Amino acid sequence: MAKRELKVIIITGRSIEQGIAIEGGKMEMEYPRACGVCYMDPSDMEKLDLIAGDPVLVRTKFGEVVLTAVRSEYAPHEGIVFIPMGPWANKIIDPNTSSIGMPSFKGVEGVVQKLEDLGKRPPTATEIVEEVKKTEGSKYA
Amino acid sequence: MPEVVTDVVCPFCGCLCDDLEVVVENGKIVEVRNACSLGTAKFLSAQKEDRIRKPYIRKNGKFVEVSLEEAINKAAEILVNANRPLLYGWSSTECEAHRVGIMLAEELGAVIDNTASVCHGPSIIAVQEIGLSGCTLGQVKNRADLIIYWGSNPSSAHPRHLSRYTMFCRGFFRDKGAKERTLIVVDVRRTDTAKLADYFVQVKPGGDYELIQALRYAIKTGDLDKNEVSGVPRDLILKIAELMKSCHFGALFFGLGLTMSKGKHRNIDAALSLVRDLNRYTKFVLMPMRGHYNVTGFNTVSTWMTGYPFSVDFSRGYPRYNPGEYSAVDVLLREECDAALIVASDPVSHFPRKATEHLARIPLIVIDPHWTPTAMLADVILPPAIAGIEVDGTAYRMDHVPLMLKKVIDPPEGCLPDRELVKMILDRVRELKARSS
Incomplete structure (x- = not known):
């Protein structure tokens, strides 16, 4: 029987699609399509009974975000998921800078959860901005 | 007739490829030769619909188009009234803007940092x-x-x-x-x-x-x-x-x-x-492998001017350096800064969420050619010309070789180089400070 959750190590970074989308496409659908995704090893997708395009919830102790599962072309990397850098990845990475200014954008422990509601989709950049606006003490509150 | 501009330096990544050919017809870029898909996207982005072409101030929660003078004045007021302003970004603009930015940081007693602090x-x-x-x-x-x-x-x-x-x-x-x-x-x-x-x-x-x-x-x-x-x-x-x-x-x-x-x-x-x-x-x-095309340039200019490459604090009137303390993410995580000027960068997209939240609490000035999540949170927006496409300047390759960026097309009317916009803020800050003293 397929698992509901899988423990993973999360790494983030540039993908070519991310690099193209950030040039004038940040407030368009191009951006979540490029960066609101979770590249997974095919064997990990099998464990969760996922097919490419299914929504997943990625959770760490720093936050959670809905992403679209994508089959990685850089396999095998079982137990490791790659999320392109951007506001989606940054909801769940470790902000601790180890006293040198650099947060841990790579190597964060987390969980990928299969979502039963296949209609779930990653938030758009506009929705993420609205989330940030609702911060406690925000000037928009 | 299309005009082919040769030996163009690409303003995307630290490779600074200097063999690009850009075909311009009727003032528009119609083709980019020799560039990779990232460089091509950057050149073509100059003409995209989402381009910020006018100065804006947020009034009653909505962006209102204003004159450049009014936007500069508002930006200078925000910075002068702040106790600990943060000036961040800088890696996707020319060295001439870095120089003026560091002068502004010194004038304000601000913290100035570039994207190196979350990169190299x-x-x-x-x-x-x-x-x-x-x-x-x-x-x-x-x-x-x-x-x-x-x-x-x-x-x-x-x-x-x-x-x-x-x-x-x-x-x-x-x-x-x-x-x-x-x-x-x-x-x-x-x-x-x-x-x-x-x-x-x-x-x-x-x-x-x-x-x-x-x-x-x-x-x-x-x-x-x-x-x-x-x-x-x-x-x-x-x-x-x-x-x-x-x-x-x-x-x-x-x-x-x-x-x-x-x-x-x-x-x-x-x-x-x-x-x-x-x-x-x-x-x-x-x-x-330096990421932004001129991240090395900021580190170089900052080292000439302050003695330190990034994460520099001017609050005591002289430069101090301590990544982890004066780095932008830490200043935001500690909720320490009370205003921010972001130039050619998008920290709301690229900083950890907890750090970006403080940007929603403080007055925010953004100089960026495109609408980004950071621009969407701004109180003042200034429209720049894009260095390396619409304005010339100097940039440092990842191996510290300086190259001259070329102007390929004219910027949209009213869009000025980053260096001029920051200089206008600096001049206005000096006027306001002279008046109050």
């Missing part, structure tokens, strides 16, 4: 501790017979790096090109770059420090008393150590796989020490 800041810290055996990319092209990419995937981040500078190019002493070179890639995933490698070393996440130290041991002793280090078998480590020692000219390029992973600057310490060890046997150099 740890590399800079390590270089300050150990020193660097470096060279220009031309030397690599002409001499190197062993190329290593460690925690770096140029096929996504620097697509022309291999073809222009390292592997698939003929050099003066390497006239057979790739046939005379060996490529080693160390990564946690089998990336497109790794697929091209003669030797792919798949390291476990966070295992880089241990692997580098194992390589140092293997290089010194010719042996290793472990069967496996960080997921890499002993035989492969010994083979890589031998290749490193026996090459004529080795070049180790490293990316954020080292600076962002567990160990951070200590990983780079180890890599620098490895290269120092190797220079007892052969010629070996090391170079960080």
